[in-house]
Amino acid sequence: MPAVPEELNIGYEEYRELAEREKPAPPLVRNALTAFISGGAICVLGQAIQNGFIALGLNPEDAANPTVAAVILLASLLTGLGLFDRLARFAGAGLAVPVTGFANSVTSAALEFKKEGLVLGIGSKMFSLAGTVILFGVITAFVVGLISAIF
Amino acid sequence: MSQKAGRQSVLFDPPPYLTSAATVVGPMEGRGPLGDDFDLVYRDLYINQKSFEAAERKMLQEACLLALEKRNIKLNDIDYFLAGDLLNQITVSGYSAAELGLPFFGLYGACSTLTLALSWGAMLVAGGFAQNVLAATSSHNCCAERQFRYPTEYGFQRPRQAQWTVTGAAAAVISAAGESPRIAAVTTGKVIDLGEKDALNLGAAMAPAAASTLIRHFLDLQRAPDYYDLIVTGDLGQIGSGILRKLLARSGYFMEENYNDCGLMIYNPELQQVEAGGSGCACSGVVVLGHLYRRMKAGELNRVLVVSTGALHSPTTLGQGDSIPGVAHAVALEI
Amino acid sequence: MGSYLTAFLVGGLFCLIGQLLFDLTPFTPGHILSGFVVAGGILGGLGLYDKLIQFAGAGASLPISSFGNALVKGAISEASRHGVIGILTGMFELTSTGITAAIIFAFLTALIFNPKG
Numbered sequence: 370m371p372a373v374p375e376e377l378n379i380g381y382e383e384y385r386e387l388a389e390r391e392k393p394a395p396p397l398v399r400n401a402l403t404a405f406i407s408g409g410a411i412c413v414l415g416q417a418i419q420n421g422f423i424a425l426g427l428n429p430e431d432a433a434n435p436t437v438a439a440v441i442l443l444a445s446l447l448t449g450l451g452l453f454d455r456l457a458r459f460a461g462a463g464l465a466v467p468v469t470g471f472a473n474s475v476t477s478a479a480l481e482f483k484k485e486g487l488v489l490g491i492g493s494k495m496f497s498l499a500g501t502v503i504l505f506g507v508i509t510a511f512v513v514g515l516i517s518a519i520f
Numbered sequence: 521m522s523q524k525a526g527r528q529s530v531l532f533d534p535p536p537y538l539t540s541a542a543t544v545v546g547p548m549e550g551r552g553p554l555g556d557d558f559d560l561v562y563r564d565l566y567i568n569q570k571s572f573e574a575a576e577r578k579m580l581q582e583a584c585l586l587a588l589e590k591r592n593i594k595l596n597d598i599d600y601f602l603a604g605d606l607l608n609q610i611t612v613s614g615y616s617a618a619e620l621g622l623p624f625f626g627l628y629g630a631c632s633t634l635t636l637a638l639s640w641g642a643m644l645v646a647g648g649f650a651q652n653v654l655a656a657t658s659s660h661n662c663c664a665e666r667q668f669r670y671p672t673e674y675g676f677q678r679p680r681q682a683q684w685t686v687t688g689a690a691a692a693v694i695s696a697a698g699e700s701p702r703i704a705a706v707t708t709g710k711v712i713d714l715g716e717k718d719a720l721n722l723g724a725a726m727a728p729a730a731a732s733t734l735i736r737h738f739l740d741l742q743r744a745p746d747y748y749d750l751i752v753t754g755d756l757g758q759i760g761s762g763i764l765r766k767l768l769a770r771s772g773y774f775m776e777e778n779y780n781d782c783g784l785m786i787y788n789p790e791l792q793q794v795e796a797g798g799s800g801c802a803c804s805g806v807v808v809l810g811h812l813y814r815r816m817k818a819g820e821l822n823r824v825l826v827v828s829t830g831a832l833h834s835p836t837t838l839g840q841g842d843s844i845p846g847v848a849h850a851v852a853l854e855i
Numbered sequence: 856m857g858s859y860l861t862a863f864l865v866g867g868l869f870c871l872i873g874q875l876l877f878d879l880t881p882f883t884p885g886h887i888l889s890g891f892v893v894a895g896g897i898l899g900g901l902g903l904y905d906k907l908i909q910f911a912g913a914g915a916s917l918p919i920s921s922f923g924n925a926l927v928k929g930a931i932s933e934a935s936r937h938g939v940i941g942i943l944t945g946m947f948e949l950t951s952t953g954i955t956a957a958i959i960f961a962f963l964t965a966l967i968f969n970p971k972g
Binding site: 395397400401404405406407408409410411412413414415416417418419433434435436437438440441442445446448449450451461462463465466467468469470471472475476477478479480481483491495498499501502503504505506507509510511513514515516517518 | 858863868872873874878879884885886891892893896899917921927929930931934942946956958968969971972
């Protein structure tokens with residue numbers, strides 16, 4: 370623990386407590402509400418798209434795939450247009466938790482680093498945010514798969 | 521005869537002149553309450569440049585050239601160029617130095633760079649090592665976001681303690697002979713780390729450094745807060761400025777109406793979504809060299825103490841679990 | 856395959872939980888979303904996630920947790936056909952659309968647009 374300069378007249382732990390007390394509380398209820406409503410709305414939109422594909426003749430199981438692709442396309446487009454981050458300020462987890470968040474993380478990274486070129490910019494840095502989700506998904510599936518295969 | 525005062529301060533005699541100042545800002549800052557006090561307001565963040573980084577470079581260079589133009593000072597008259605910014609390897613400053621072709625001292629103080637540069641420049645001039653020094657700093661919201669946090673289009677919900685990096689550049693000429701205001705004294709801060717790990721709560725990380733530098737300033741120069749018409753910190757923001765008052769109170773220093781924070785002055789919290797306030801090198805840069813400079817020249821303020829505050833972490837140190845050290849440098853301006 | 860109401864409620868609930876985790880814990884979005892994927896994978900392994908999709912439709916298949924479920928289902932179904940190696944060969948079978956779409960659309964978007972700040 371580094372020494373606290375004498376002129377401050379405060380102990381290290383005391384300062385930690387002061388800083389914690391001064392930290393503003395997030396608007397829990399408001400955020401929870403907006404996340405619930407926007408997340409629900411995105412899923413309703415997804416359901417509508419899926420029903421649309423079913424109406425076009427696809428089986429319910431097969432319709433899930435193009436639905437995901439369509440939602441991802443939408444999220445990427447909104448990211449490119451500079452609108453996704455504005456919506457996310459309001460919606461929070463409502464946009465981050467559905468696959469829209471995944472699409473936004475990949476697209477925003479690709480957009481940001483395009484100035485550094487296709488290979489070293491977009492190519493290398495595109496998954497800087499999404500990589501962790503893929504990694505832990507694969508690890509989980511590997512472990513669960515092994516357990517399931519053994520028992 | 522300029523000399524060291526106390527432990528961390530220097531009292532200048534004769535005080536060097538802050539003889540010229542210029543500021544360039546981005547759209548949000550232009551729309552803020554101080555919009556009219558900036559020399560140049562840009563309507564977009566790219567300014568027709570190939571990237572945000574190139575735009576920041578352009579802003580810094582323009583601020584420098586404007587500062588020289590205002591007092592008819594030639595580039596050849598400048599002995600040293602002192603500059604710093606937030607980007608890795610302070611490339612905005614280094615590349616601008618290449619454009620200007622001046623002997624260059626590159627500085628890194630994060631958001632405390634303004635007073636760091638002014639302190640250093642004043643010492644060079646008062647020490648007889650330079651007649652004219654060009655001191656400058658800049659920051660750009662998008663460059664800082666992508667380097668320190670997330671890609672600019674990432675859908676991230678900012679918490680209430682987060683601050684918004686100012687897009688802008690500020691430059692000043694410090695001279696042995698010229699026009700008021702003058703740099704009367706400086707206090708160089710120690711780096712202080714009291715364990716803050718939240719990179720979105722930099723106010724709490726930097727407040728101890730601001731408190732330490734302020735207290736040292738008052739002790740070294742045997743002054744009280746009321747000596748100054750106005751004391752401003754760089755970018756402690758809503759949270760940090762509250763903590764600062766509490767820390768100072770513990771040592772018996774009370775700042776009443778004469779305290780403000782540049783991060784709270786530059787934006788309008790009702791209309792602009794900036795959570796806890798502005799931040800960045802340009803925050804204190806443009807507020808001090810644009811707004812406060814004008815007020816001093818107009819006779820509204822005679823003695824101003826500027827304490828720019830910086831956080832010296834990096835994304836790497838944060839990732840490795842280190843806390844965020846803060847530093848603050850004080851510059852006393854007098855008419 | 857679910858109704859609009861169940862999609863809204865379940866999808867909203869997933870996001871609500873995510874929001875509370877964002878606001879009340881020091882974890883980053885990366886941590887929390889990874890947690891969702893792991894949870895989805897575990898529920899998928901227990902056979903519960905598919906039931907949730909039956910009930911809530913897009914309300915369960917759109918949240919990122921379904922990615923975990925899809926990875927697990929792919930691994931398990933291929934393993935049941937071809938033995939343990941199936942875990943490796945089958946894992947991405949069901950998520951292929953999502954990942955491919957994300958990569959292609961992100962790339963195209965980056966080619967066309969610029970970040971606006």
